[in-house]
Amino acid sequence: MDRTVYDRMNELEATHWWFVARRKVIATFVAQELKARPHPRILEAGCGSGGNLTMLARFGQVDAFEYDGVAREHAMSKSGLDIRFGALPDDLPFDDRRYDLIGLFDVLEHVEADSASLAALADRLEVGGKILVTVPAFPFLWSKHDERHHHFRRYTRASLTEAARQAGLKVSYCSYFNTFLFPLAVTARAVKRLTGRDTPDDRMPPGWLNGVLVRIFGIESRVLKAVRFPVGLSLAAVLERA
Numbered sequence: 001m002d003r004t005v006y007d008r009m010n011e012l013e014a015t016h017w018w019f020v021a022r023r024k025v026i027a028t029f030v031a032q033e034l035k036a037r038p039h040p041r042i043l044e045a046g047c048g049s050g051g052n053l054t055m056l057a058r059f060g061q062v063d064a065f066e067y068d069g070v071a072r073e074h075a076m077s078k079s080g081l082d083i084r085f086g087a088l089p090d091d092l093p094f095d096d097r098r099y100d101l102i103g104l105f106d107v108l109e110h111v112e113a114d115s116a117s118l119a120a121l122a123d124r125l126e127v128g129g130k131i132l133v134t135v136p137a138f139p140f141l142w143s144k145h146d147e148r149h150h151h152f153r154r155y156t157r158a159s160l161t162e163a164a165r166q167a168g169l170k171v172s173y174c175s176y177f178n179t180f181l182f183p184l185a186v187t188a189r190a191v192k193r194l195t196g197r198d199t200p201d202d203r204m205p206p207g208w209l210n211g212v213l214v215r216i217f218g219i220e221s222r223v224l225k226a227v228r229f230p231v232g233l234s235l236a237a238v239l240e241r242a
Contacts, residue, residue: 002148002150003070004148005148005149006048006049006068006070006071008202009048009051009071009202010048010049010071010074012202012204013048013049013051014051015210016202016210017205017210017211017213017214017217018178018202018213018217019051020214021178021213021217021218021220021221022105022178022217022234023051023052023055024218024221025134025177025217025218025220025221025224025236026052026103026105026132026134027055027058027059027221028221028222028224028225029132029224029225029236029238030042030055030056030059030101030103030132031059032225033101033130033238034059034060034100034101037060037100037128039060039061040059040060040061040100040101041060041061041063041097041098041099041100041101041126042056042060042061042062042063042100042101042102042103043062043063043064043094043097043099043101043102043121043124044056044063044064044065044102044103044105045064045065045086045088045092045102045103045104045107045121046065046066046067046086046088046104046107046110047064047065047066047071047075047083048066048068048071048075049071049074049075049078050064050071050074050075050076050077050078050081050083051078052103052105053075053078053079053081054078054079056103057079059101060100060101062079062081063081063084063093063094063097063099064079064081064083064084065084065085065086065092065093065094066083066084066085066086067085067086067087069085072085088107088111088113088116088117088120088121089113089116089117089119089120090120092120092121092124094124097124098125098126098129099124099125099126099129100125100126100128100129100130101129101130101131101132102121102124102125102129102130102131102132103131103132104118104121104131104132104133104134105132105133105134106134106135106136106234108133108135108155108163109135109136109146109151109152109153109154109155110149110150110152111152112152114152114153114163115163115164115166115167116167117167118131118133118163118167118169118239119166119167119168122167122168122169122239122241125241128240129240130172130238130239131169131238131239131240132237132238132239133160133235133236133237133238133239134177134234134235134236134237135154135155135160135234135235136151136154136155136233136234136235137154137155137156137176137231137232137233137234137235138154138155138156138231138233139153139154139156141154141185141186141189141233142154143189143192143193143201144192145201145202156235157176157235160174160235160237161174161237164237164239165242167239168241168242169239169240169241170239170240170241170242171238172238172239172240173236173237173238174235174236174237174238175224175227175228175229175232175235175236175237176228176229176230176231176232176233176234176235176236177224177229177232177233177234177235177236178217178220178232178233178234179220179229179231179232179233180216180217180219180220181213181216181217181233182231182232182233185233224236
């Protein structure tokens with residue numbers, strides 16, 4: 001990603017509606033997948049500036065790695081953890097450790113070799129371990145935001161399932177999410193295309209609006225375990241060895 005993107009992530013991830021509500025969604029899945037595993041070990045692959053690490057530490061012992069050096073420093077400062085350098089798919093740390101859950105939160109789209117990266121992470125799973133993935137959804141939503149973030153792709157349920165299959169993994173859960181705001185986002189991106197405007201998607205809204213968006217998006221954390229949404233701005237999937 002561009003340096004400015006990492007800096008904005010570090011600045012916004014504690015308060016911006018997208019980061020806050022996405023953490024609620026992720027926490028729901030983590031709790032579900034680890035509820036039967038005592039003393040679980042968790043790995044966050046590509047932890048960025050560390051916004052998820054405190055949340056993950058509620059559920060077990062956490063390791064994390066990150067490619068970008070400045071983001072890695074921010075993550076260590078926030079979490080107190082020894083965040084290692086790592087690059088998917090071929091340069092992973094912690095090669096002596098195995099994990100009950102590996103989190104890959106809006107990282108896979110940044111990696112050209114997505115199936116190889118999933119396969120490399122699968123080799124670090126404990127028996128019965130899971131990989132929890134979130135990615136941006138739908139190629140037709142491609143925008144300047146994706147280019148600034150150096151995305152290789154946006155996913156559909158079918159393309160993410162195929163990437164998992166090629167990695168020797170099966171999908172035990174897959175759903176779109178950030179669904180309630182989907183119509184608003186589609187409209188906003190269409191307007192940007194028509195007008196040529198290039199307002200960053202991660203711009204911080206006024207406080208009152210930020211709070212409303214947190215509440216709307218956050219509702220999904222309470223229903224995603226029971227519901228598979230047919231559309232959304234993002235995809236979540238739970239992967240395990242086939």
